[in-house]
Structure formats: C-alpha cells, structure tokens
Amino acid sequence: MGGDDTALQGTDATEPTPAAAWEFVLPDAYATEDLGLFLAEFLAPGDVVALSGGLGDGKTTLARAVIRELTGDPTLDVPSPTFTLIQPYAGRDGRAIVHADLYRLRDPDELVELGFEEMAEGAITLVEWPDRMPPRDGPVLTVALSMRPEFGEGSRFARIDGTGGMRARLDRARAVQKLLARTGWDVAERRLMQGDASSRAYERLTKPDGASAVLMIAPPRPDGPPVRDGKPYSAIVHLAESVHAFVALDRGLRALGFSAPRIYGEDLAEGLLILEDLGAEPVVEDGAPRPERYAEAVRLLARLHATELPAALPVGDGTEHVIPPYDRAALLFETELMPEWYAPAIRGVSLDAAARADFIALWREALAGAEPDRPTWTLRDYHSPNLIWLGARDGLERVGLIDFQDTVMGHPAYDVASLLQDARVDASADFELRLLGLYVRERRAREPAFDMGAFATAYALLAAQRATKILGIFARLDRRDGKPGYLAHLPRIEGYLARNLAHPALSRLRAWHEAHLPGLAAAAAET
Numbered sequence: 094m095g096g097d098d099t100a101l102q103g104t105d106a107t108e109p110t111p112a113a114a115w116e117f118v119l120p121d122a123y124a125t126e127d128l129g130l131f132l133a134e135f136l137a138p139g140d141v142v143a144l145s146g147g148l149g150d151g152k153t154t155l156a157r158a159v160i161r162e163l164t165g166d167p168t169l170d171v172p173s174p175t176f177t178l179i180q181p182y183a184g185r186d187g188r189a190i191v192h193a194d195l196y197r198l199r200d201p202d203e204l205v206e207l208g209f210e211e212m213a214e215g216a217i218t219l220v221e222w223p224d225r226m227p228p229r230d231g232p233v234l235t236v237a238l239s240m241r242p243e244f245g246e247g248s249r250f251a252r253i254d255g256t257g258g259m260r261a262r263l264d265r266a267r268a269v270q271k272l273l274a275r276t277g278w279d280v281a282e283r284r285l286m287q288g289d290a291s292s293r294a295y296e297r298l299t300k301p302d303g304a305s306a307v308l309m310i311a312p313p314r315p316d317g318p319p320v321r322d323g324k325p326y327s328a329i330v331h332l333a334e335s336v337h338a339f340v341a342l343d344r345g346l347r348a349l350g351f352s353a354p355r356i357y358g359e360d361l362a363e364g365l366l367i368l369e370d371l372g373a374e375p376v377v378e379d380g381a382p383r384p385e386r387y388a389e390a391v392r393l394l395a396r397l398h399a400t401e402l403p404a405a406l407p408v409g410d411g412t413e414h415v416i417p418p419y420d421r422a423a424l425l426f427e428t429e430l431m432p433e434w435y436a437p438a439i440r441g442v443s444l445d446a447a448a449r450a451d452f453i454a455l456w457r458e459a460l461a462g463a464e465p466d467r468p469t470w471t472l473r474d475y476h477s478p479n480l481i482w483l484g485a486r487d488g489l490e491r492v493g494l495i496d497f498q499d500t501v502m503g504h505p506a507y508d509v510a511s512l513l514q515d516a517r518v519d520a521s522a523d524f525e526l527r528l529l530g531l532y533v534r535e536r537r538a539r540e541p542a543f544d545m546g547a548f549a550t551a552y553a554l555l556a557a558q559r560a561t562k563i564l565g566i567f568a569r570l571d572r573r574d575g576k577p578g579y580l581a582h583l584p585r586i587e588g589y590l591a592r593n594l595a596h597p598a599l600s601r602l603r604a605w606h607e608a609h610l611p612g613l614a615a616a617a618a619e620t
Contacts, residue, residue: 114254115263118244125151125238125249129158132234134283135266136163136217138188139231140259143223146238151249152221155236156192159219163190173221179207181216189216195225232257265312268363273298276358276367278306297370305370306357311336311498312364321426329426331417332499336364339498341406341414342470349400351393352483352493361410371493374482382520386482386492390475390512391528393489395535398469398505419471419503421460424558428456430565438568439583440612448609455602456558462598463504463554471503476515506548510556514589516563516582522592553596560590587613 119125132155136142142159144152157171165185174180174194182190191213195204204210204226220226223235234255241250255263273279281298286307296308314334317325327334340361346353354369376386405415432449436442444452472479474496481493509532513525529552536543563586567579590613594603606613 114252115267116250116252118241119151119238119249119251120245121247122151122154125154126158128251129155130162131266131270132236133159133162135262136234137232138215138217140217141213141223141229141231141233142217142219143226143233143235144219144221144238145223145235147240150238150240152238153194155238156219156221160190160192163188163217178203179209179212181212184217191216191218193218193220193226195220195222198222198225201225201227230257232259232262234259234263261312265310265363265365268360269308269310269365272358272360272363272365272367273308278308278358278367281306283308298367307354307368307370309336309339309366309368310364311339311366326426330423331419331501336361336366336498337408337410337412337414338500339366341408342416342497342500344409345403345406345470346494346497349397350490351397352486352490353497354493354495361408371481371483371495374484375477376480376482376492377477377518380517380519382477382515382518382524383482384524386480387512387528388531389489390480390492391509391532392535393492394475394505394508394512395532395539396489399536399539400469401467402470404468404502416470416500416502418468419473419501419507421457421464423501424460424463424555425453425456427562427565428558429453430569431561433565434568434572435564436610438572439564439580440610442610442612444609448605452605452609455605456561459554459599459602460558463506463551463558465504465551468502469505471501471505471507472497473499473501473503473507473511475508475511477518480512504551504555506552507555507559510552510559514556514560514592516567516586519585550596550598553593554598557590557593557596557599557602560586560593564590 119128132142136159142156144156146152153171153173160171160182161167161169163184164182169182171182171192172180174192175196178193178195178198180192182192184190189212191209193209193213198204232255235253237252239250241248244250253263254260270279273281278298278300281300283296283298286295286297294310296310298306298308313336314327314332317327320326321329326332333339336359340356340359343353343356347355352371354371356366356368358367359365376383376390405413408414429449429452432444432452436444472494479494479496481495483491483493509529513520513528529549533543533545533548536548537545564583567583567586570576570579590606593599594606
C-alpha cells in the first residue's frame with residue numbers, strides 16, 4: 094500500500110495498550126483514503142464496518158476508499174447513499190459489498206422493507222450512522238471520525254476498535270503493516286496465495302521492480318478443547334504452536350546447506366514472517382512425479398538422515414526451540430482419526446467399543462517395530478505440495494523446502510513414506526520400489542552398517558500409519574470443516590494402505606480391516 098502512511102503510523106505521542114482503541118490523527122483526505130485501503134485488506138464476508146461521526150467528518154470518503162479497493166476499481170463512482178439508503182456493489186473476488194447511510198432512516202423497521210438483512214447477509218457491510226441500526230451479531234469494526242482543526246485544516250481524529258474477533262484482526266493487520274514498513278516491503282502489492290488445510294495464511298508480495306517475497310501469517314495457535322488427559326489434539330501430536338518452530342527449523346536446514354527460504358523480516362510475537370519467494374515450480378507434472386526431481390528429494394532425505402542432528406535449535410530471540418519426539422503416543426493417537434471420522438463418514442460403519450479397543454491394541458503392538466535407533470528430524474509433510482524445484486541451483490539445493498514447522502524427532506522412514514506415498518500423486522509400486530532402492534544405496538554410501546531390513550519394516554509400518562491418519566483427517570476436513578475437495582484423494586490413500594498392510598509385520602491389522610472395514614479392503618484391492 095503506497096502513499097502517505099501517516100494514518101497508519103499514527104501521530105499520537107504514546108502507543109496504546111492492547112486493550113485500548115487505536116487513536117490517531119488523519120492530516121488530510123489522502124490519509125483518510127489510505128486508511129480505507131488498509132482496512133480493506135482484512136475485511137471478510139459477514140463483517141460490519143460501523144462508521145460514526147458528524148456531517149462532513151469523512152465517513153463517505155473512507156467508505157469510498159474501502160469499496161474501491163474491494164472492487165479493484167480505483168475510479169469507481171461511489172456516491173453517498175443518503176437518498177437510496179442502501180447501495181450494493183460486487184467485489185473483484187465475488188464478495189458482496191453493501192454501503193448504507195442511515196441518516197434519513199426514520200424507523201429501524203424500514204430496513205426490513207428495504208431488504209437490508211438479506212443484502213447484508215454474507216456481505217461486507219459499511220454503515221454510516223450505525224447508531225440507527227439494530228444491534229448485530231458477528232464481527233463489527235467501529236470507526237469514529239471527527240474534525241480536528243487544531244491539527245491543521247482538513248485534519249480528522251480517528252478512533253478504531255472492534256468486537257466479535259475484529260479487534261484481533263485489526264491488531265494483526267497493524268503488526269503486518271509495521272513489519273512491511275520496517276523491511277521495505279510496504280510498497281509491494283499483496284496477493285493472497287492458495288492456502289492449505291491449516292489456519293495459516295500466505296500472501297505473495299511483489300514490488301514495482303518485480304522483486305517478490307512471501308508473507309506468512311501464522312498467529313500463535315490457541316489451545317483447542319481437551320481431548321485426552323486434559324490436553325488438546327495439537328499438544329498430543331506435537332503440532333507447532335507458534336512461528337518459533339518454523340524460524341528455528343528454517344535456520345537449521347539452511348545451516349545444513351538445504352534450500353529453506355531466507356527470512357527477510359519477522360515479528361515472532363504476532364506470528365509474522367517475510368520469506369524468500371522460492372517460486373512455484375513443482376516436482377510433479379500432470380499429477381505424476383517427475384523422476385529426476387523425486388530422485389533429488391530422496392537424496393536430500395538420505396543426506397539429512399545420515400547426519401547427527403540436534404533435538405533443540407536456537408530461534409534467534411534468545412530462546413530455543415526443542416523439537417518434540419514423534420513418540421508412540423502421538424503416532425497412536427493419529428491412527429484413531431480413522432475409526433472416529435473415516436469409518437462412519439465414508440464407509441458408514443459405526444465401530445463398537447471392542448472393535449476400537451482391538452484397533453488401538455494392534456497399532457500399539459505394531460508401532461513397537463518403528464522405534465528409531467537414532468531419531469532424526471522428521472519434517473512430517475515432506476511431499477509434493479511442500480517441495481519446490483529450483484532448477485537454477487545446484488545439486489540438492491534444487492529441492493526447495495517449505496511447511497516444516499511441525500518437524501519432530503522421529504524415524505527416518507516416515508518422511509520417505511510421506512514422499513513416495515503422496516496423497517495427491519499417482520505413483521506406481523514399481524516407481525516407489527526404485528526410489529526406495531535409491532534411498533538405501535545413498536544411506537549405505539554414508540553409513541555402511543545401515544540396516545535395510547529394519548528400515549523396510551519401519552517404512553511399511555509408518556506408511557500404513559500415515560495413510561490411516563490421512564484417511565481420518567480428510568474425512569474430518571469434509572464433515573467438520575466443510576472442505577470436500579480432499580475426498581478425491583481417498584481412493585489413492587486406500588490403495589497405499591492396502592499396499593502397506595500386505596507386509597508381514599501388519600498381518601494382524603490387515604485381518605482387523607478385513608473383519609471390520611471390508612468395504613475399504615475391497616476398494617483398496619481394486620486400485
């Protein structure tokens with residue numbers, strides 16, 4: 094966001110406490126418009142922006158700037174809806190926008206006659222004279238403007254606050270703006286990138302000269318409800334709770350010579366990072382692995398796993414990130430997602446207590462065969478969406494690494510299985526076997542005593558565990574989170590599970606599946 098950013102930096106002498114409203118002076122109309130551009134960056138469908146102030150205090154100027162930014166049309170005619178009361182607009186991304194001026198509203202019932210509730214539902218709604226509107230649920234951003242001639246002709250005083258989660262978004266947006274300004278990326282255009290299944294958000298930053306970076310927005314993860322022994326799911330399976338883990342692992346991987354993104358700027362408290370843009374060149378083509386790129390990804394793992402790695406890394410702010418163990422409790426808990434979500438939602442099977450108990454007992458027994466002699470960094474999501482091909486670099490540096498904040502200390506076979514049994518990629522069993530052979534040769538070249546047999550058993554066990562977990566996660570994403578797109582990958586994952594259950598170490602679990610989920614076993618056998 095360019096222009097005079099006085100409005101965003103504030104002119105008051107003291108920084109407000111987190112509990113206080115944000116108060117500052119807008120020296121001119123340009124600053125008011127700049128504020129509108131800033132607010133538009135974090136507004137979402139269902140939000141209400143309550144604009145209060147007297148006649149001529151700048152409410153319509155601010156609303157016009159917001160609407161022009163949301164529609165992507167800087168010249169759009171946005172008159173004050175003083176006489177029509179309500180004016181709808183279409184945002185550039187399909188979002189509905191409603192601009193209301195309730196100065197002439199005589200009775201709140203008139204809003205019903207005008208169809209205000211229907212128009213505002215799911216829209217970004219900007220309301221001038223909001224005191225004449227009935228109370229509303231949901232996120233509300235309050236903006237109070239008033240003339241302040243003592244600060245100069247045309248200056249206004251702004252007071253901004255929010256309810257319904259809006260205040261946290263406002264504070265985060267302010268932190269983002271400060272980080273961008275501090276690092277010289279405030280002149281960049283910001284574009285939302287496709288997200289993942291997590292709560293993180295990513296934006297691509299592009300400067301006028303073409304330089305680009307990635308803004309990672311990963312606020313500290315709030316604890317979810319306790320699910321076992323008073324602990325939330327994230328604590329049991331050791332998911333990163335803050336951006337500190339990413340920073341520590343990023344610097345650790347780069348120190349080993351791997352292509353993790355450089356960090357250009359950070360705000361650890363707010364969970365904000367500005368990262369090197371590694372691009373978007375994939376290691377797959379038309380849904381299938383590119384052999385030479387997968388081979389380099391396998392060689393990277395072999396080198397990583399042959400290295401003595403610490404279980405704690407410095408973050409850089411005087412703290413240390415301790416990499417948690419991928420212990421049997423975490424692995425076992427993840428397998429339970431399958432009977433809890435996949436079995437009833439996808440297969441229509443409600444497992445009784447005895448069947449569930451047998452399932453857990455069998456997995457507890459099987460996972461004893463996947464205890465590592467020397468735990469290594471397990472990146473956990475080492476698969477095609479998180480691997481970027483950097484063809485201009487040399488050797489293993491051609492494999493770009495992202496999304497490794499949930500790294501744990503675990504068995505080296507896990508990440509190999511994550512890569513070769515990718516939920517989104519069609520890879521034959523022959524291709525998988527060839528790359529497993531490559532991994533073994535690379536490990537033996539560095540460690541002649543490498544035990545191939547023990548690794549092969551652990552690979553089958555952990556690949557089956559991962560497939561079991563993902564079946565549960567994708568079913569949960571569909572039923573709980575309303576993300577059905579992941580269901581398209583289920584047949585592939587079912588095939589992987591069947592492939593792994595054929596290993597002798599999993600014979601008892603294979604029998605359990607045949608007894609309790611014959612539909613899964615049959616579907617997997619056909620793939």
